[in-house]
Amino acid sequence: MSVDLSTTLSWTTATGDAATMLGELQPNILKAHVRDHLSALLLAFGDAAEARAFLVSVAGTMKSAKDHLDEAAAFKAGGAAGTPYVGVGLTAAGYRVLGVGNFPQDEAFLRGMAAAETRRKLNDPPRSTFDAGYHAEIHAVVLVGAATDKAMAARRSEILGSLPDSVTVLAEETGLGRVNARGEGIEHFGYVDGRSQPLFLSEDVDAEKNNTDGINVWNPAAPLSQVLVPDTAAPDPSVHFGSYFVFRKLEQNVRRFKQAEADLADTLGLTGEDRERAGAMLIGRFEDGTPLTTQREDGAESPVSNNFTYDSDRAALKCPFQAHIRKTNPRGSGGAEEPAAERLHLMARRGVTYGERPDDPNADVPPAARPSGGVGLLFMAFNAVLGNQFEFTQALWADNPGFPIVDGVTPGLDPVIGQGPREPSDYTIEWGGPSQRTADPVPQAVTLRGGEYFFMPSLAFLRSL
Ligand code: HEM
Numbered sequence: 520m521s522v523d524l525s526t527t528l529s530w531t532t533a534t535g536d537a538a539t540m541l542g543e544l545q546p547n548i549l550k551a552h553v554r555d556h557l558s559a560l561l562l563a564f565g566d567a568a569e570a571r572a573f574l575v576s577v578a579g580t581m582k583s584a585k586d587h588l589d590e591a592a593a594f595k596a597g598g599a600a601g602t603p604y605v606g607v608g609l610t611a612a613g614y615r616v617l618g619v620g621n622f623p624q625d626e627a628f629l630r631g632m633a634a635a636e637t638r639r640k641l642n643d644p645p646r647s648t649f650d651a652g653y654h655a656e657i658h659a660v661v662l663v664g665a666a667t668d669k670a671m672a673a674r675r676s677e678i679l680g681s682l683p684d685s686v687t688v689l690a691e692e693t694g695l696g697r698v699n700a701r702g703e704g705i706e707h708f709g710y711v712d713g714r715s716q717p718l719f720l721s722e723d724v725d726a727e728k729n730n731t732d733g734i735n736v737w738n739p740a741a742p743l744s745q746v747l748v749p750d751t752a753a754p755d756p757s758v759h760f761g762s763y764f765v766f767r768k769l770e771q772n773v774r775r776f777k778q779a780e781a782d783l784a785d786t787l788g789l790t791g792e793d794r795e796r797a798g799a800m801l802i803g804r805f806e807d808g809t810p811l812t813t814q815r816e817d818g819a820e821s822p823v824s825n826n827f828t829y830d831s832d833r834a835a836l837k838c839p840f841q842a843h844i845r846k847t848n849p850r851g852s853g854g855a856e857e858p859a860a861e862r863l864h865l866m867a868r869r870g871v872t873y874g875e876r877p878d879d880p881n882a883d884v885p886p887a888a889r890p891s892g893g894v895g896l897l898f899m900a901f902n903a904v905l906g907n908q909f910e911f912t913q914a915l916w917a918d919n920p921g922f923p924i925v926d927g928v929t930p931g932l933d934p935v936i937g938q939g940p941r942e943p944s945d946y947t948i949e950w951g952g953p954s955q956r957t958a959d960p961v962p963q964a965v966t967l968r969g970g971e972y973f974f975m976p977s978l979a980f981l982r983s984l
């Protein structure tokens with residue numbers, strides 16, 4: 520029986536082609552792998568034969584999605600911590616240097632992130648402004664992730680040790696996960712991140728249903744077709760799958776963003792604890808993850824809620840239309856498409872923060888005590904169609920002042936990730952209340968420092984090189 524991509528997959532009961540698929544798929548695609556310590560090595564190939572041999576040797580250190588799921592289940596049952604994650608992605612240019620012809624042909628993937636057309640589409644800054652390692656053509660990325668620095672560093676050294684002279688490390692990024700006082704992962708502006716995800720495994724949907732606030736209002740289940748693509752260059756594309764991988768180094772000017780939060784609170788006249796709502800109006804959640812559309816203040820139960828839509832907030836009197844999570848997942852309220860079509864733009868986000876800082880992101884300290892550079896997000900996401908997922912979200916949602924589509928309203932750009940000219944936006948003064956005020960544009964505090972599109976092929980493909 521062929522792999523059914525039209526629905527979620529029950530991995531614990533998978534047999535036949537579905538089981539073969541899981542045994543040849545890279546981890547971290549269908550379910551996030553632990554990667555609090557991460558090294559991303561961006562590589563250029565100088566010699567096809569040596570690059571092929573290198574990839575075969577790296578494949579020998581990789582586990583499959585099935586191995587990862589088994590490890591995660593064993594750990595949950597009180598067993599040992601899992602082994603490190605090693606992931607490999609190739610660019611279209613990388614496939615060409617390797618001499619592989621029949622590789623996957625996504626339109627955005629073929630063009631690449633550095634192409635003028637991509638830059639125009641996404642309003643990206645010019646490549647000349649990128650970090651030094653991102654000026655030359657990138658051929659591959661190797662990700663090494665683990666729960667501890669020790670485990671990550673050991674595997675990273677092994678891989679670097681096997682690097683032939685003809686393979687150059689153009690850039691290396693080091694991810695370092697951060698948590699808040701409750702142990703939830705946060706990004707550098709201080710907000711819980713990574714909570715809302717499309718779920719591809721039936722077991723994960725069941726866990727969401729039984730162990731969180733539920734799935735009866737917002738159901739995160741997504742079909743495998745939204746993340747998996749046949750690996751056309753592999754021995755058997757009917758069972759060998761991969762996924763398109765977006766990598767973007769997004770620097771965060773925390774000082775600027777925290778100043779913008781304070782300025783917005785001042786403009787709206789917010790006082791005391793209610794000042795926290797200014798930042799929540801930019802993100803769509805409070806720092807602790809409490810959705811702004813469901814609550815006027817933080818403190819929602821753990822685990823962080825995700826069972827909500829904007830149906831009871833059609834006029835955006837609680838959560839602004841332009842809030843980051845409302846722009847990037849309108850949950851059926853975007854006004855441009857039927858909810859079923861709108862859901863297809865969601866991608867599997869697998870980012871990790873980078874950079875160290877002396878201050879506590881959640882402490883109440885002045886913006887001047889915040890870093891203005893050197894920290895940010897290694898944004899990573901898996902897609903089945905880059906143009907309909909990552910690129911659509913960035914270009915037609917985040918960068919589009921007219922989205923969501925609402926009569927008589929121009930929401931403005933996504934204040935977090937929007938790229939392009941920013942105009943003033945409207946905010947409600949009292950949560951749920953009628954009166955609104957127009958505030959100055961939030962200055963852009965997230966800057967692209969480099970990145971690329973990759974395909975993460977099946978293990979069977981890598982071994983066959
Ligand atoms: C430094 C840059 C970024 C920061 C600080 C950031 C921050 C956040 C935070 C705090 C959340 C809420 C946590 C959650 O619901 O999971 C979130 C959710 C999300 N972000 Fe971002 N993000 C960044 C970049 C991006 C980019 C580049 C995209 C896509 C183009 C994106 C798409 C999303 C999506 C789709 C969600 C989930 C929305 C939902 O389902 O409700 N983010 N982000």
Ligand SMILES: [Mn+2]
Nearest residue numbers: 795798806881
């Ligand atoms: Mn705060």
